[in-house]
Amino acid sequence: MSETVVVYSLFTAYDISLFRSGKHFKLYEKLGSHACHVDGKQGVHFAVWAPNAQSVSIIGNFNGWNPHRHPLFVRWDSSGIWEGFIEGLDLGEVYKYHIHSHSGEVLQKADPFALANEIAPRTASVVSTTWYQWEDSKWMKHRKEVNALDKPYSVYEMHIGSWARDAEDPLRLLNYREVADKLVPYVVEMGFTHVEFMPIMEHPYYPSWGYQITGYFAASSRYGSAQDLMFLIESLHKNGIGVLLDWVPSHFPGDAHGLYRFDGSHLYEHEDPRKGYHPDWKSYIFNYGRNEVRSFLISNAFFWLDRFHIDGLRVDAVASMLYLDYSREEGQWEPNIYGGRENLEAVHFLQELNEAVYQHFPDVQTIAEESTSWPGVSKPTFAGGLGFGMKWMMGWMHDTLNYFKEDPINRRYYHNQMSFATVYGFNENFMLPLSHDEVVYGKQSLIYKMPGDEWQKFANLRVLYLYMYTFVGTKLLFMGGEFAQTSEWNVNQSLDWHLTQFAPHRGMQRFVKELNHLYRAQPALYEKTFSPEGFEWIELGDEQNSIFAYLRRGHSEVDDVLVVLNLTPVIRDYRVGVPSAGDWETICNSDDRMFYGSGVAQGQVSSEAIFWMNKENSIALQLPPLAGLVLKRI
Template structure:
């Protein structure tokens, strides 16, 4: 099954596993190295001497294996591989290791993954909590820099130290899910986890596998889902890793134009090789199976789909039909989604895909890639570009906020304000807002309300919710001291209230991925940089969202509403509670039987400067 690409639980077979043979306890080792001449296990138990504990080849499978008595859990080891190709000899970390030494050390460590889970209630009910009609609000975070020790050397908190702090914070701010940047083992901390060497190993920087299980278990027990970034698009080139594993290009393409990623300096998997598909499929299911992960966000899908991604003409190889589509990767992604949803129908897969590739989040049986959700990168870039513009000139770029609704129902979207937008000189969200300090805070509050008001699930990278004023630094904590200031606390309060509204108001989430969930009221007031739309529930609830992207108060602004009665102001981003100037409508207003904007009724209200107002009515 492994050789034909259909084994999806290789972690039960390959790697190191405790065993008893002939009454003697030890570990059984197995590794795939089909082109090796000789494979042996070296480690603490044999003085790291090659050949002391050789493995035997299993017929024609390419797998080498054997039992070594006396090996204990927690023992460091590698595979010594000798190849006939140019006398190549190397010590490799186990591709199926469950844990490894703390970097920069690189040995695998024998480990038993036994753990007593206490999240049965969550596991029974988690499916509807991440479904398309659910309020899914995701807090994206880098575990190593979210909150660090306040005392020198300011180290990252461990999995167990983070657990109660994170659960309490997520409950207070109202997010439904946490998304961790990759927790798979990686040698360079500055890669944020995206240069992977251990596809089955939880990084040991923050503790043991059981410590990570405890963190996930703790979050589940407090009603918080866990999504993890997973990186099948490329892998690290460190010698102890997967590259040139048995003296040949085993995991990666041999042709550099196919097997080396010029933008990230990493290797690219050979998706057409059966065993590689089994390896990656097993990795995906491993995290869902052994760690109770609720969703996988797949990194850099666009780089997998296109053979010419980040390459110049002449630096890439066309497919067999002369095109630029990576057919092997496309087949793999469809198989990945099929296997995930077959074995774990109550989780979701999420694609970070930045192009116009069609049907990313549509089922494979209609020709889609099969993902549950897709990041709306276009929305993110258009929105941030618009908010960076001087309000005086926004009227000339009105379509940057209206364009998104032309394609909003093409996929099941997540609206991300992700880590990629607050690094490498791009500045924090707060500093992307135009204007003086007051306008930056008001603009940030309005942009967040715009994100939560639009169709699509929500994602925010850590620090955005407190108006972080510096770029994200992977080796330093969020600037939590900013919460000593009312303006920063106000943004945090707004995010908590947006999440509360999003969860409690069906109109804001039930039809997030359906055409019937959104209608423009007025998207043509470019001169005033005003936008208004209505969000709809499956029932009769309606919420009208109005945005003023200028620093001018709009008094007696008439806006059409879809029904009569009292329209209650359920959110105003200019409230003093959020750090605003308290321009509002005294709690709401009555609709008049006066048609406007194609609606049978209308209200005359005050819209605060750089502010958003949400009105709720029932039809």
């Protein structure tokens, strides 16, 4: 290893121009550490943005962590980038940046662009690579056909470290490849179309679930290497499963080795604490008005889509980005230049992000976790929208869970909570989320939110799932929900897979599998899911019986399906209007005995010329208790 640092640059003048204007979206090719050859000599090129530094050097095991042996050179163009080439280094070297700021601070920082980090609690960066011999070309070529907005989208949300653990050593985390061996066949069998991983970027504090990120370009070393994660993604792709990634551009933690005050100044975060500090999470908010920060964030989105073949990004906490007064009292925030509470810089960033992503990766999706009524979240930017592909339908989730928590005898008083979602249901491209947020912090598991005895709890949850899968919008279910996990999600242990040996839980698992296959097999449930043409209420006003009926329509009338929900524990003989004469058969019954239901069956039924519910024809049904029926014309 050389004791000198060679002046060498990966940057062109055009790169610098793009970076400083906020338009460089592949900074991961330039900044960070890159093993390479210079003049025929093997070594590593380092580059870091630290404009407030008066000196920057590389420290690591290779030089005894001596800050005087390998100083970097600052570029002449006022970009604030320090760089240099050290001969003799290679992949696997552990390092940090030693930064002496103009204010006199001395800092030791991990590389913001590092491709790998030491396993926590150690915090140094590791020279690494994202080279991988991908074998998912068939998926990549045709994924637009799976990822389109008129295709079924059933997402299995999961946390890699707590989905399953080593059976012999419950404290040991499975690595990405071990997860692949178990997860891929399970997701295929269950019929989900996509898996969404909660954040897998490097994070020092494991109980943060991955949302307090320090290494934005590094897959967490807790579970293996970047190539191990690529193997997991590739395995899913080979089996026809899309991969979404939870992405966090809203805030970052104040760990000493991380982004906070990176060069002794507020480099990545906004200097004004009214804009730069998040009171809920005690974390720091990116300065979206700074060009170089926008380049950093959009480059990070590109990185996962480009290098890891990710099929979509679920963008976390969008509401916290959009509003200057988010979680702030009067006097704790400053209005924008127009006197409003909208964060105009964040709005511009999100629009630019989505424009760039869809321009370069037109067959992926971006999905906003946005909990307010901000207009046009999933509308095009040219129409004034934010440009996301989809938005989580938080209102539907809250209303639905609140309704189902009620004892059936009281549901008549909350009837409109089930129908209200269609008032605004087509304003956005909505995804219906039953996510991790609903089964933590004392909220109880989904099964224990349900009222009644054991049988009624399971019946309620099954009909809730049937309602979700047959209602408008795409679908998301958090791991464990598919077999009615009884305890709240605990990041420090595996799901309770042993529950599936018991009939109620095994029945729930079978039912979710049935719903996934039903959803994928019936075009009426997805082809027009974002259009009012794809949904029609047949009965939404029978609050006395707590019964709902609605029609889902596809591009062809022969694909139409009728859904009838009986949300009381009483068997009811019930007449329902149908759009035309003919025979109807039940294609899904949540009360089937194979799902741990009571077995009240509804077979084929012929329509009669009886005017009912504003329809010329109707059918007479026997509705099972606390159950839903899906019927189709034959």
